[in-house]
Amino acid sequence: xxxxxxxxxxxxxxxxxxxxxxxxxxxxxxxxxxxxxxxxxxxxxxxxxxxxxxxxxxxxxxxxxxxxxxxxxxxxxxxxxxxxxxxxx
Numbered sequence: 001x002x003x004x005x006x007x008x009x010x011x012x013x014x015x016x017x018x019x020x021x022x023x024x025x026x027x028x029x030x031x032x033x034x035x036x037x038x039x040x041x042x043x044x045x046x047x048x049x050x051x052x053x054x055x056x057x058x059x060x061x062x063x064x065x066x067x068x069x070x071x072x073x074x075x076x077x078x079x080x081x082x083x084x085x086x087x088x089x
Contacts, residue, residue: 004039005041006035010070011035011053014060015055018058025053025054026055026056028053030049030053034049034051041070042068043067047069055076060073
């Protein structure tokens with residue numbers, strides 16, 4: 001879904017897909033202000049601030065293709081599952 005959003009909303013969405021929760025966060029490089037800053041995640045220029053979020057089970061980070069932004073994630077620990085391509089090629 002493209003339009004105006006915040007990293008908090010996008011991270012929560014990614015966590016729901018992974019059955020992860022905000023309570024599992026161990027560290028985050030964004031401040032509360034950064035998490036709530038509105039930006040256009042549609043195609044064009046990258047507007048979202050870079051970040052990394054570590055939870056007990058996943059690592060979350062910004063992904064991008066042609067300026068469209070979303071949250072990517074990978075398991076925090078090795079699990080023998082490959083990671084699909086993230087972003088544009």
